Amino acid sequence: xxxxxxxxGSTGSIGRQALEVIERLQDKFEIIALTGGSNTELLNEQIRxxxxxxxxxxxxxxxxxxxxxxxxxxxxxxxxxxxxxAVSGKIGLRPAITAIKNGxxxxxxxxETLVMAGDIVMPLARxxxxxxxxxxxxxxxIHQCIKDISQVDKLIITASGGPFLRKTVEEMKNATVxxxxxxPRWHMGKKITVDSATLMNKGLEVxxxxxxxxIDYGKIEVVVHPQSIVHSxxxxxxxxxxxxxxxxxxxxxxxxxxxxxxxxxxxKSRSFSFSEIARLDFEKPDWDKFKALKLxxxxxxxxxAAPVCLNAANEEAVFAFLKGQIKLFDIVNIVEEMxxxxxxxxxxxxxxxxxIDTEIRxxxxxxxLKCKESCK
Ligand code: NDP
Ligand code: MG
Numbered sequence: 001x002x003x004x005x006x007x008x009g010s011t012g013s014i015g016r017q018a019l020e021v022i023e024r025l026q027d028k029f030e031i032i033a034l035t036g037g038s039n040t041e042l043l044n045e046q047i048r049x050x051x052x053x054x055x056x057x058x059x060x061x062x063x064x065x066x067x068x069x070x071x072x073x074x075x076x077x078x079x080x081x082x083x084x085x086a087v088s089g090k091i092g093l094r095p096a097i098t099a100i101k102n103g104x105x106x107x108x109x110x111x112e113t114l115v116m117a118g119d120i121v122m123p124l125a126r127x128x129x130x131x132x133x134x135x136x137x138x139x140x141x142i143h144q145c146i147k148d149i150s151q152v153d154k155l156i157i158t159a160s161g162g163p164f165l166r167k168t169v170e171e172m173k174n175a176t177v178x179x180x181x182x183x184p185r186w187h188m189g190k191k192i193t194v195d196s197a198t199l200m201n202k203g204l205e206v207x208x209x210x211x212x213x214x215i216d217y218g219k220i221e222v223v224v225h226p227q228s229i230v231h232s233x234x235x236x237x238x239x240x241x242x243x244x245x246x247x248x249x250x251x252x253x254x255x256x257x258x259x260x261x262x263x264x265x266x267x268k269s270r271s272f273s274f275s276e277i278a279r280l281d282f283e284k285p286d287w288d289k290f291k292a293l294k295l296x297x298x299x300x301x302x303x304x305a306a307p308v309c310l311n312a313a314n315e316e317a318v319f320a321f322l323k324g325q326i327k328l329f330d331i332v333n334i335v336e337e338m339x340x341x342x343x344x345x346x347x348x349x350x351x352x353x354x355x356i357d358t359e360i361r362x363x364x365x366x367x368x369l370k371c372k373e374s375c376k
Contacts, residue, residue, distance in 0.1 A: 002030040005258060006052070006074050008095055009086035011036035011043050013189045014109045014135060014254065018084055019046060021255045025264055033074040034066070035087070075099040084258060085110045086135070088189055089315060090357055093117055097350065100130045107257035109135035111208045115311045117353050118211025119303065132212065133257040138205055139212055140253035141231035141244035146213070154235040155215055156243075157205055158225040159285065160185045162196045165226060169289055175328045177321065185228040185248050194318045195292075198332055199285065203296020207307050210300055217301050222293060224283045247272060292332045295339060304346035305356045306339065312360040313338035320368045334367050 005022070009015040015034075022029045033054035036043035040062040047055055047065045054074055055066035071091065075083055075098040083099045084107040085092045092110030099106050100121070108114070113121060125132050134140050138157045146152060163182050164172050180197040181190060188196070195201035206220050231253075233243035246252050251267045287294055292314075299310040317331040326334070338360060345352065 003028060003258075004030050004032050004079055004081045005084065006031070006033035006035075006054075006077070006080050007084045007086060008035045008056075008071055008074065008092070009037075009084075009088065009109075010034040010046055011039040012086055012088065013187065014086035014250065015084075016042075017250050018086065018254050018258065019050065020267060021251055021258065022050075024267055025255075025259070028259065028264065032077065032080050033069065035071060035074065037087075071095040072098045075104065076102050078102055078104065080104045082107055082258060084135070084254075085113065088112075088191055090116060090312075090354075093121075093350070093353070096121060097124065100124050100128050103128050103130060105131040105133070107133050107135055107254075107260075109254075111136055111204050112311055112315075114208045114211045115204050116308050116357065117348075117350060118207065118307075120348070120350060120353070122211050122214075131260070133260045134208075134212055135250075135253050135257045136205060136208060137248075137250065137253045138232040139209055140256055142209065142213060142234055144244045144256065145232075145234045145242040149213060149215075151237050152213070152215065152234050153219065153237045155209055155213060155220045156233040156235065156241070157202065157209060157220065157222050158228070158230050158232050158282075159199065159202045159222055160196070160228045161224045161226050161285075162199065164197055164289075165224065172289070173327065173329050177324065180321070180328055184226075186250070190322055191315065191318055194321060194331070195314070198292045198328065199290035200292035200296065200314055200332070200335075202285075203293045203299075204311070206293075206296055207300040217297055222285055224285050225281065227277065227280055229277055229280055245272070291336065295332065295335055299339060302344055304344050304348060305342060305352075306344050308348070308353055308356045309338055309342045309360045310335060312357045313364045316361050316364040317368065320365075320372075325372050326368060330371050334364060334371065337367060338364055 031050045031052045034052045035056035037058050040057045044064045054069045055063045060068040075095040082105045086109040092113045096113045228248040230243045235241045255266045299306040313335045317334040320326045
């Protein structure tokens, strides 16, 4: 029987690659819904090719050939066996909760869902018996390594180091948007690419890992691994280390997450060869150059409103950087200032999370405005 799937964010980097995976596995999947944001031209092309029953776009009147539904309506449709959540930003959170409450498994690319509300989402998933299988390559690697979580002593999350790994602080200070978007290993959406340049992405991934696997922050280590071959690893209590390796391609974790627990022959550019790769390097991250990592650990450890603040302030600052309004280092400085100002509320409901998110975004934009003035 075909697995029935909906893809939220099918016009994005992850969404498009998911459709490439599904195109190869046509006899395994039936697409129920596809969704885009502003790129309705691509969404309509996908509708013609994959014939979903339902679709969503920011302008629903522009959808051709499928019935328009909201993201939450799509996630409430129990016809789905699994929903791939590959929208970017906070818009992934409510649909994720709706899918869980309807008992539908999730392949989760949208890391903001767990950064903002991991304390709500994970217990809810357990209550409704829903699987959340990570698409993020590091978490997907760890998911593949873990047999018994109670015997895991440490998670080791790898980071490519991004485009500024070998650059000086001075060079980073004057980095252009173009330089920040030139990621050496991965071709991703713009927001996550800038986060990879500041290493905020790795910080968000530490918080994501804490929630997905229920491991304390003190037992999550980040290591820089420029070749991006070892996607992450775990150390068991007896000292055994299990790592997941593969050529850097998001097709692999996407396919794993949507076909789990089965595996099928996938899109492989070439076969894996240790001798061709020849060497694997590892080093400690430069905590002074990449302050974002430190901020993320402390936000995660503080819990409650702190990671909501981290995520919201960072997202607004990244957008401002992409518009040329602030410099690269301003992003992390702005996040740090917002973190220092927020009063850390605990035991949040989903409505609290969104209220804090909105408040932080407004205050961050005031700070961005000041920063813009002083940069002139
Ligand atoms: P993209 O920016 O490429 O894609 C985002 C998707 O979300 C697009 O389909 C976009 O539609 C849609 N979207 C954006 N805003 C809205 C909106 N207001 N309403 C409805 N849909 C909207 O991002 P990525 O694919 O790179 O990343 C998606 C998520 O996956 C992020 O959370 C990211 O952190 C995570 N992730 C991505 C990885 C990657 O390799 N790219 C790796 C690991 C995690 P449109 O383009 O039509 O406007
Ligand atoms: Mg990742």
